[in-house]
Amino acid sequence: MRYAHEVGNVRAAEGALMARLPEGTLMQRAAAGLARVCAGLLDRVYGADVVVLAGSGDNGGDALYAGARLARRGARVRVVAAGSRLHQAGLADLRAAGGRLIETAAAGEAVAEADLVIDGLTGIGGAGALREPHATLARAASEASGTVVACDVPSGVDASSGRVEGAAVRADVTVTFGTLKPGLLVDPGASYCGVVELVDIGLGPYLNDPDVVSPAAEDVRPPLPGAESDKYRRGVVGILAGGDEFTGAAVLATGGAVHGGAGMVRFASVPHAVELVRHRWPEAVTTVIEPGAKALDAIGRVQAWVVGPGLGTGDDAEELISAVLSTDLPVLVDADGLTVLSRRRDLLTRDAPTLLTPHAGELARLLDADRTAIEARRLEYVRRAAAELDATVLLKGSTTVIAEPDRPVRVNPTGTPWLATAGTGDVLSGLTGALLAGGMSALDAACAGAYLHGLAARLAAGGPHPEAGESPISAYDVITALPDAFRTLR
Template sequence: MRSAHTVAQVRAAEEELLAVLPDGALMQRAATGLAYAVIDLLRGAYGRRVLLLVGAGNNGGDALHAGAVLARRGALVDAHLLSDRVHEAGLAALRSAGGRVVCPTTRHGASSGTRPGRAGTYDVVVDGIVGIGGTPGLRPDVVAALERVAGVPVVAVDTPSGVGVDTGELAGPHVRAALTVTFGTLKPCHLVDPAAAACGSVHLVDIGLALPPAPVEALQPDDVARLLPRPAPDAHKYTRGVVGVRAGSTQYPGAALLSVAGAASGLAGMVRYAGPGEVGARVRAAHPEVVGEGRVQAWVVGSGGGDGAGAELAAAFADELSGPVPVVVDADALAHVSGPLPAPAVLTPHAGELARMSGVDRAEVEAAPLRHVREAADRFESVVLLKGRHTLIAEPGGRVRATTTGLPWLATAGAGDVLGGLIGALLAAGLDCFDAASVGSWLHGAAATLASDGGPLVAGDVARAIPAAVRGLPG
């Protein structure tokens, strides 16, 4: 599991560690990890030209100490000081190693070791401007400094300056990094868009922090392998779970085919289709293993349901042969959700659908997806999966998982229908709503990556690649 901790959690853990470490040891750990990440990016240090953009906080100190490491390895390192107060020990270390100050501020003046900058000739810029305690947005002078090196790859220290660290939100100018080197743990902005898109690749440096459970997580292949339901030696089709699909209509029969394709990917023992009869004939022609109505352990409702989606959702919630049956509520069925639901549920909106459910503009959801998905999970007392570049899955109370698998080619019609069916199969196989949604989203993205192989794909390709994504899991 990749865990993303809040600023408050990180600071508390750092305070505990600082109490037992020699002075400066924690910063040296971070700076050394940062320096070697820059070296890896540049494929060497000797002769490389590095510009440090240095602010007043500890991130500036990390950048200065890393600059000293790079200078000792033969890099030509300049530091542009963007504050009258910078980390003095870091600045001394940089100058001692042969680094220089350019564009000095008043306090540090035109002292020995300054020189004009080499704007436009740097190989990399290190963003040590604002630490994790900074607020979104940047000062005009900082924006001007960044504009002078536009086009040069940026390595962000801990987080790109100007992003909302705990929220993943953006408000005004911010750094867009090619690489972000973070310390101890990820922060929410590394996983949550729109800020995550500004982080580039993220490299985590272990500095020995002892951390509590994180509010935002991202599953990794080992986690998916551990959570994935697998058949017992004595399993039969009923013990493996039966998933029912109430999707499609005469107007949108393809949605039924794709929902069933996701459900019938082999992760549950049986799939039942309970939609319109003429659509059912097409479903069974394409998927002869699918059977008619009967007892199920989970329902998938809404994709392509049109005007009948409300009635289908009510029918799914009325299915209580052995207690409330969990339901995946997708697409057209989402329009019939206005409050807490009578059974465990996974709601699967995209930003536009969640905006309509929440009574806000789509742009508001896209600007603050973490906040809106959490609010929706609490409001509807259900797991909410908000589709996006990094899909977010929230359960009531604020716990969130972010999906980082997938690729842009996955933005294709019908892909969400496949996802709904896949999550339904995992529910029927025994996972709870939060795990089914997050494992299903992860597998959906992994299958799309396999099916794409770097090129375009359609939704049916994703469904067909789900077994290969499962086979590729460790263990």
């Protein structure tokens, strides 16, 4: 797991640690780590052209001390001061090492020709949209042809949330201190960071529980069949999807489940959807159901339900969703099911686990909120959704985030922009339903489902020669790549 802490937590740990150390120690540790990474990025430090963008806080101080370390190794270091103040001791050290301050008016040219730009405008103290001249400097850095290294956080990115309200530095590398910050893991902030390097400054023992975690491959443990397993013990997932209008979603969700490790997939729907699913996935056991409260009775036993993809949003769909949520089994609700729930939130009052898998638009309907606001503040809204709806919520999108009341939010590290194509969400719901039926908790199933789905998409997009770049993929390609994604976890 990778752990991330919000600004308040970082400051509390910093205070506790600083009380035990001589003044300035932490800043020197940070600066040393930053300078080390910068030096590694340069072909040669001696003679390299380095520009430090320094704000008036300690983030600027770190950058100035790092600049001084590079200057002592022979780099030509120039500093642009943003704002009225500069960290005085840092500036004095840089000057003593041969660095010099230049006018803001000359900054554009200096940044454009630099081999390396260090962004020390704002760190965890940054708040709201960057003001001037910070915003202009951030834009210049983002367009620089040299390597751009952000100190702690790319300036303009909110460290706790990943929110970006105006200009922000697009970094090639972000060197962060003590612990990751949630804004480095969650879009839009994450997309500004480049490669994130964590520098240990000794904060670890003083940090509280993380606010956000991001799983690595070893944290994703889908259930494995043992010698004793049979299809029932491995988990039977029931899929209620498709209708007279939409059938593709049913085929794709079933495919996700068939390749998601379920012992058996039961699929139930109207005759046309059943016919298509049978044709494409002979592995699935299918049932034609009549609308009505007794629809589930004909299907046979399952360990978890997936309901919603392509189901429609009318009275029949509502009745089916109501019946499924009245069971004492884990239920994953997706797509049309979520639209129905946005007018029937009362159906969510239940004891068994409920997993909701909305994209921003569906969550906007569920919370009566604004879609754009959700996309800009994914962490805030996924937490709010989990608390208000009393469910596990997986918010799909450029960064998929998963929340359960009173737990750290999980951020999925896999995926590719090519995943933004019709039908991939249906695959995710079938896959995750299979993991739920296999006995995983809603949080772990959501996490493993998102991880495997994103990995399968990357494998599909990268093909046999990923070094040659990625290509467009279809939802069906994601299903086909799932076995390879599972294999990478072994």
